[in-house]
Amino acid sequence: MVNSLPHPTTSTGRDGLAALLARPAKAVVALDFDGTLAEIVPDPEQARAHPDAVAALTALAPEVGSIAVVTGRPAGVAVRYGGFAGVPGLERLVVLGHYGAERWDAVTGTVQAAAPHPGVASVRAELPGFLDRAGAWPGVWIEEKGRAVAVHTRRALDPERAFEALKGPLGELATHHGLVLEPGRMVLELRPPGMDKGVALAGYVREVGAGSVLYAGDDLGDLPAFAAVEKLRADGTPGLLVCSGSTEVPELAERADLAVRGPAGVVAFLAELARAVREEA
Structure with missing residues (x-):
């Protein structure tokens, strides 16, 4: 060695x-x-x-x-x-x-x-209003990734609290559109399964x-x-x-x-x- x-x-x-x-x-x-x-x-x-x-x-x-x-x-x-x-x-x-x-x-x-998976386009259109209804956490923002969409909480006043609060609702949204939710470091990504x-x-x-x-x-x-x-x-x-x-x-x-x-x-x-x-x- x-x-x-x-x-x-x-x-x-x-x-x-x-x-x-x-x-x-x-x-x-x-x-x-x-x-x-x-x-x-x-x-x-x-x-x-x-x-x-x-x-x-x-x-x-x-x-x-x-x-x-x-x-x-x-x-x-x-x-x-x-x-x-x-x-x-x-x-x-x-x-x-x-x-x-x-x-x-x-x-x-x-x-x-x-x-591309059709669910991504559906989520992309629905996500801004969905986040508003979920509480419009200041500093939370959406990243367009082409074949996926990500929601970042790193810029929020309380990144971890925003992350935990959004994880469940975004998981339900992903499932509704045939996608999966992938948690990361203060980011929640909605993307196709498999x-x-x-x-x-x-x-x-x-x-x-x-x-x-x-x-x-x-x-x-x-x-x-x-x-x-x-x-x-x-x-x-x-x-x-x-x-x-x-x-x-x-x-x-x-x-x-x-x-x-x-x-x-x-x-x-x-x-x-x-x-x-x-x-x-």
Whole structure:
């Protein structure tokens, strides 16, 4: 094991890292975007990848089988905010947007997408009036995500109280329109069923025939991806789970093999991983 790399705290995590280092060409490195490659900010439209993220990804990408960004954002938005397009060394990068409903491949520079769920358009039209009737919490706002709609409470005077007060009513609204409610860090997302990061990640791992998988995330929406890696490990594919440290989401930290200090920690880990793979070669 290369000493400069952080050591996973679990035996399964150590096995996952060892497998990646032993056969990097068969490894998938999958990463959430917001909170993992980019800091969480009050306005999601202002989120951008950590300044060193592209350099770290560019150093790692030629050493491993594949790098995938798995996000609830539209794929094209993640590409723009990440600065991933047209970067030498990232020709094989894949962005699985909208929890896998959209896919951007760097090799073609195009987005492929499934047909939108009709319930999203219905919720989009109904949601402003619905929130007014629910109490019009000052500071609560709606984010249009194309194939999903999100309600943010982070700017409210009491973000946690607003979050808890709206979770039940928004869950009923989602169900009425055939959608599901996905809670996050002071955000409630209404989106189609059958879309989550676990489904997207497991499908991609099967597609490329990965021999090992690393997944890094920070939020409740990353729990399905953690579960997918745990299932892969149970079936014989080594995996490493990394938490982009957050006191807001202890559920993720408790299941991680390794915790790092936010996007800066993730980026530093990826850079060290690239060095370690080169040294092992």
